[in-house]
Amino acid sequence: MTGTRAAEPASGSWLARIVRPPDPMAVLGLLAAVYLAVFLLIPLGLIVAQSVQIVLAGGLADLPQFGQRFVLLTRNSLVLAGLVTVIVLAIGIPLAVFFVKAVPYRPLFQVLLTIPLLSPPFIGSFATILLFGRVGVITQLLRAAGLPTFELYGLPGIAITHVIHTLPLAVLTLAAGLRTVPRDLEESAISLGGSLTQVARRVVLPYIAPYIWMSALLVFLASFGDVGAPLLVGGNYRVLTVEAYTAFIRFNVDQRIPILLSAWIVVISLCLLYLVRRQMKKTEIAPAFSGEIYTYASPAARRVGLCFCSLVSFLVLLPYLAILVASFGTVWGAGLLPDAFTLRHYQALAGSLEPLRNSLILAGTAAPLAVLLSVVIGNAMREWGRAGALFDYVTLLPFVVSGVVIGIGLIHLTGRLRLLGLALPFLSGPSLLVAAYSIRRLPYPMRVMSAAYSRIDRRLEEASYSLGASRARTFWRVTLPQLYPAMAAALVIAFTRIITELGATLVVYQPGWTTISMQIFSYAQEGLVNRAAAISVLLIAVVAALTGLASYNRLR
Incomplete structure (x- = not known):
């Protein structure tokens, strides 16, 4: 049949199935599944299993004040994430509307609003x-x-700190939704006498409701799972991630506490995963109804939009301007500016490049590994039917689970294996950091490759099958070349997200492998703000250069 793969020979079919070599793509898919199981599912499952064992053994009775502390930490975490989400949506929705429909110089504002996404939240913490x-x-x-x-x-x-860091993420998500609103829909509402405000409230916002919910979930997750900002500026306001981390690294704390807290974070994250996946399905439908964008021609609306976007952009970028000034300052005391300016903080970086070297080595190893996993898993999602669909949920887990929890799970896994005499080389040293990074940031290249696979021309693959090519040969000669641009973009995205990772690094840290994120965090904790600022500028510059390179390649 034309356009279908050639059938296997009928004679000796049972013997052929026995001696036939396995499909290389199926083997790679199984290896990817094993990798996810070893470095993600088993560590998280181990945490949950240990917590259940503790509860069933009556361990909570030995921790009389833990229940109250547990409730307080949960409430603080949910209140923080909820407050940040409400503030971000209150600012982000009008900002996105003005950004898409009323503001000139959109590319400039897009670049300005992207800057906070180039750095981890803890950098904004000491800027505040x-x-x-x-x-x-x-x-x-x-x-x-x-x-x-x-x-x-x-x-x-x-x-x-969280509002500054997550606002651009929400605005970009909302802007993507606003671009799917058909122009005719808004023009019809205005022709019936509706004002711009009424049309926005009664037509536009209900239309992009899935994107609003998606933005809210992304912001909530980012705030709920962060550990750097609460450690630096949290004071006595304790949240689940910080308490799990500090309890894990202290020798005088009952080690059942980080297990119970981590398991509870996993349970909450699984609930959020269900909501995220549900909203993703809704947003995937929206582009099918997209049309030309309706823009506001009213001079008053354009002036208000320009002023509002300029004000918000200035406030969002103000902390990063403070970091830049501090990186050149000597002592920033009671004055509005440092007492003097110097280059010595940047000169000191020349003699302390080991953290940058470590970060480049680890990210340069983990990022290609994450992209390779994304390519293999993406192919399995296309070919394995319902079994492949499970990959979609599993690869989203690292996005909703805090890096601290993933790190704690990996440490407990390696500890159990050592007790059994199975201290494997790739489960210790820098190899463990590479595994943690590749898992922690896998959702980012995974989303890129999923979109790329959806644009693959199936007719080319069917033509290859009809000419007698095997599935593996078709993938290497037909499918893979179509994925090269997406793989390059996924590699850059994975690299930039890995090099700024802090949560998993704090837990899985290996002696002699201090990363640039850890160095910034350590300087900020010690009060060496000027040194932290200089390294932060370097990190942001590296990430910005890589992001610009990815954007340039995409435009080409």
Whole structure:
């Protein structure tokens, strides 16, 4: 039959099936499944199993104050994530509407709003200290104007950091939804007498509701799973991820506590995974109804939009401007600017390049591994039917589960294997960091490759089958070349996300392999803000250059 794969010979079919070599693509798919099981499913399952064992053994009775602490940590985490989500949506929805429909210079605003996504949240944390700390610039201005100030350390500091970091993510997601609203729909509503505000409230926002919910979930997940910002500016406001990490690294704390907290984070993350997957299915339908974008021609709307977008962009970028200034400053005390400026912090980097070298080696190893997994898993999702669909859920797990929890699971797995005399080389040293990174950031290249596979021309593959080519030969000669551009983009995305990873690094850290993210975090904790700022500028520059390279290749 034309367009179908050639049938196997009928004679001796049972013997042929026995002696026939296995399909290489099926073998690669099985190896990818084993990799996910070893470095993701088993570690998380081990945490949950241990927590169940602790509860059934009556372990909670030995921890009389743990129940109250557990409830408090859960409430704090949910309140923080919920507050950040509400603030981000309140700002992000009008910002996205103006950005898509009313603002000139859209490419400029898009670049400006992307900058916070190029750095981990903890970099913005010590930037907020420079601005809102007890002698921060904005704090001094508020005092000079006779306005009230607030204590940064605690819920306000974490919330400010998370809002700054997650707002661009929400805006870009909402903007993608706004581009799917057909122009005719809005024009019809306006022709019936509706104002721009009424049309936006009654037509546009209901139409992009799946994208609003998706934005809310992404922001909630980012805030709920972060550990860097709560550690730096959290003060006495403790959340689940921080408590699990600090309990894990302390020798004087009952080690059942991090297991129970990590298991609870896994349970909450699984609930969020269900919601994320549900919203992703809804957003995948929306582009089928897209049309030309309706833009606001009203001069008043365009002026308001330009002013609003400019103000928000300035406020979002202000912490990063403070980092840049601090990187050249000597001592930033009670003045609005540092006492003097110097290049010594950058000169000191030349003699301390080991963390950057370590980060480049680890990211340069883990990123290709993550892309390879994405290519193999993407093919399995196409070919394995319902079994392949399970990959979609499993590969989203690292996105919703905190890196701290994944790290704790891997450490417990390696500990169990050592007790059994199975201390494997790839489960220790830098190899364990590479495995943790490749799993932790797998969802990012996975989304890129899933989109690329959806655009593969099946007719070319069917033509190859009809000419007698095997499945493996068809993949290597026909399918894979069509994936090369997406693989390059996925490689850059995976590299940039891995080099900024902190949560898993703090737990799975190996002696002699300090990364640039850990160095920044350590300097910030020690109060060496100027050194932390200089390294942060270097990290942001590296990530920005790689992101720009990926965008350039995509445009080509």
